[in-house]
Amino acid sequence: MAPATDTPSLTGEAWHASPGTRVLQRLDSTDTGLTPAQAIERLAQHGPNRIEQIAHTGWWMRLLRQFNNLLIAVLLVAALVTFWLRDHLDAAVILGVVVINAIIGFVQEGKAERALDAVRAMLASRATVLRGGDRHEIDAADLVPGDVVLLESGARVPADLRLLRCKNLRIDESALTGESVPTEKDAAPVADDAPLGDRLCMAFAGTTVAVGQASGVVVATAAHTEIGRIGTLVSDVQGLSTPLTRRLDQFARQITLVIGVVSVITFLYGHFVGGLPPLALFLAVVGLAVAAIPEGLPAIVTITLAIGTAAMARQRAVVRRLPAVETLGSVSVICTDKTGTLTRNEMTAVSAMLADGTLAVTGAGYAPEGGFHRAGAALDPANEAGLQRLARCALLCNDAQLHHTTGAGWTLAGDPTEGALLTMAIKAGLDPVEAIGLTPRVDEIPFESEHRFMATLHHDHAGHVFVLLKGAPERVLSLCTQDHLGAALDVAAWRARMNDAASRGQRVLALAECDLPAGTLALTVGDITPRFTLLGLVGLMDPPRTEAIQAVADCHGAGIRVVMITGDHAVTAAAIGREIGLRDGQPLTGAEIDRLDDAALTVRLAQTDVVARASPENKLRLVATLQAEGKLVAMTGDGVNDAPALKTADIGVAMGQRGTDAAREAADLVLTDDNFATIAAAVREGRTVFDNIKKSLLFVLPTNGGEAGLILLAVFAGLAMPVTAAQILWINMVTSITLDISLAFEPAERGVMQRPPRPANEPLITRWMLMRVVFVSLLLMGACFFVFNWQLARGGSLEMARTTVINMMVVGEIFYLFNVRHFTASAFTRDTLLGNPVAVWTSAITLALQLLLTYAPPMQRLFGTAALDAPTWGVIAALAAVMFVAVEAEKAWLRRRDVHRI
Secondary structure, three states, X not given: OOOHHHOOOOOOOOHHHOOHHHHHHHOOOOOOOEOHHHHHHHHHHHOOOXXXXXXXXXXXXXXXXXOOOHHHHHHHHHHHHHHHOOOHHHHHHHHHHHHHHHHHHHHHOOHHHHHHHHHHOOOOOEEEEEEOOEEEEEEHHHOOOOOEEEEOOOOEOOOEEEEEEEEEEEXXXXXXXXXXXXXXXXXXXXXXXXXXHHOOOEEOOOOEEEEEXXXXXXXXXXXXXXXXXXXXXXXXXXXXXXXXXXXHHHHHHHHHHHHHHHHHHHHHHHHHOOOOOHHHHHHHHXXXXXXXXXXXXXXXXXXXXXXXXXXXXXXXXXXXXXXXXXXXXXXXXXEEOOOOOOEOOOOEEEEEEEOOEEEEEOOOOOOOOOOEEEOXXXXXXXXXXXXXXXXXXXXXXXXXXXXXXXXXXXXXXXXXXXXXXXXXXXXXXXOHHHHHHHOOEEEEEOOOOOOOEEEEEEEOOOOOEEEEEEEOHHHHHOOEEEEOOOOEOOHHHHHHHHHHHHHOOOEEEEEEEEEEOOOOOOOOHHHOOOXXXXXXXXXXXXXXXXXXXXXXXXXXXXXXXXXXXXXXXXXXXXXXXXXXXXXXXXXXXXXXXXXXXXXXHHHHHOOOOEEEOOOHHHXXXXXXXXXXXXXXXXXXXXXXXXXXXXXXXXXXXXXXXXOOHHHHHHOOEEEOOOOHHHHHHHHHHHHHHHHHHHHHHHHHHHHHHHHHHHHHHHHHHOOOOOOOHHHHHHHHHHHHHOHHHHHHHOOOOOOOOOOOOOOOOOOOOOHHHHHHHHHHHHHHHHHHHHHHHHHHHOOOOHHHHHHHHHHHHHHHHHHHHHHHOOOOOOOOOHHHHHOOHHHHHHHHHHHHHHHHHHHOHHHHXXXXXXXXXXXXXXXXHHHHHHHHHHHHHHHHHHHHOOOOOO
């Protein structure tokens, strides 16, 4: 026995390219397995077969990280200032906003840790091995390289295995490769550069044996397996910030800089030029800072996102991270998996090729709904003798079963390919119970990779004995001498039809029959000789979802590119891409991606929307390539192989029904119906959410600008302060919890899905937005300054003048709220009042609060306000109406310049 230190290095070995005997030699093992002593030594060397748990960040550190944000720091300063001003209520409100945001971030962080936990859970818990020639069931964590593992139907593969012997082995690798049907395995070596899905002599950890038995030698365990490698990719990927968080961070830096500079200039001017007392000047500057800080903005953003989250949930899209709502509305590329996302993940017979023509089979999935068409015209299958013989073979030479339950619909028990054949037979009018009763099965030869066919022996009650055969077209054609019409078999013509169907992405099976002597009760491989009658070929494929075709068209209309990235074969991928409206010419393959440098890959990726045979590393690189071009990328998927790309994309979208736990945990959004069409609806909602956040900014910033402008004007003009810091906080608090929030309920703008995505580098405050903010700020400031001086001029007290300013500011905002409901569309429509009832109710509530502030004695004492007379309210209403008309005039000017979003 070789010492443990002599065990060969396992990294970098192309085990799939070496014969099984050579692999055993390299691993110092035999086909009877390791000895117990060898297994113990290797376990000490290689460690247990489990993906080690990464050290999770302490909860307190994750909580502290939530405060490492400039806007949060500005809010904390605002809270301290308001507390220093003894305005404890407003300080508590601001601190509450900070705490709510911190809790949201704290709870949502740790996505990578949960994704890795889900990958870890995919490894099997038990394994059957040969140790010293004896069969043992052991903990899968004790597996080591060189162990010989036995596999059987239903078992989960516990480690990466080089198969030594196979018997009718098919493994479901969809979670790893994206293949829509179980992969037929063979122990023969394959090419060194074969992609993962074509390594037929390998069985990978975390996949499931669909049917058959096998033995294989362990070549990789734990983190060295394909599943483990994906787990490493997930843990290595750094979570990217979203467009919204990037824009908010940029905005926070800009506004902090502006507030700081303006405050310093104001203090210096007031002290050295205006000669104002330092303490009074300091209080004015504090009021200026409080006025300029949009302390309600994070709460507005959070609430708007939460409302969008609820709307998406109603449309079967569950948001796991709030900023993902907005991100979906900004994506410019959606990279989507094929199987189960664009397609149904249900194999379907789509063509029946008979000697006298090809019939199109309609319907999709395992529901026996649909029929048969020749040259576009429907036909009665009962009148087609050739179709009936083909359908009888498809039904009887078959081990699958279909079940119908209320609510769940039609479900399959068995192989997907056989399920498709059974469904086709039922569409042809055959009854499985009746057909099996009339011609029961006597014997069978199960499908095995060595002979590539399945054969069943039947007899009817009149003594007629016959064999039904189905399998690989090349093999079945070699066993046939005539077609079902009795003509000599034209092998070249049938091969041409087979190749044509394959070029359209169809998986082709051949079906045949022959008679045997009466009384035959057993069937052997020796009975399968070239004497069969070819009944026809059946083309099968996993068809695209009907709604996915429209969803792709909707995405294209919205300026969003859709790229299909799948582990399936290039021909199959191209065929599906063609049907759903993607550019399918010259599909890009994983092997080609590996050969290309970054520049060449960028050029090549621009030429097609179909990527086939892609590995997890390929998907990561494709996402990174698109992001390097400045694209905002959404990635959809359902397999563990999709998890790294789901996490590194700007937004990951996982399938909730068929998706693996690893995919769901790595994603930001989970579709509960596994339907690509839901993404189009989610994109619409995401765009609406972002629009509403922009509208909230358009509403909040002029308020802050008008208040700050008033204070600046008073300081530079040497006048009395038109409003106090406490009164400013009242305005901000009242409007934030009423008027601002109402914009979160705005419905989508017209044409929201007919415009291109916003550029990833577009600032939060665009040029047109800034113009609107400045314009409305000046209107508010001018109106407030006018009523302040008008009230003093008519003999009103300073308290009355300040109360007039507060009400002018708030009433002006109420009028402006109905301006800002549309970016540039006219507000002179019925929709302006009735389109958002929340805006009407919050306006009424705000007016009621203002009346309390103005006339309630406790509020007068607390905020220094005084009662106003009727003429004052008339002036306030008139000026607010003038402001409303002025903003509508500015919007009309923008429409004439063909500006429809700002």
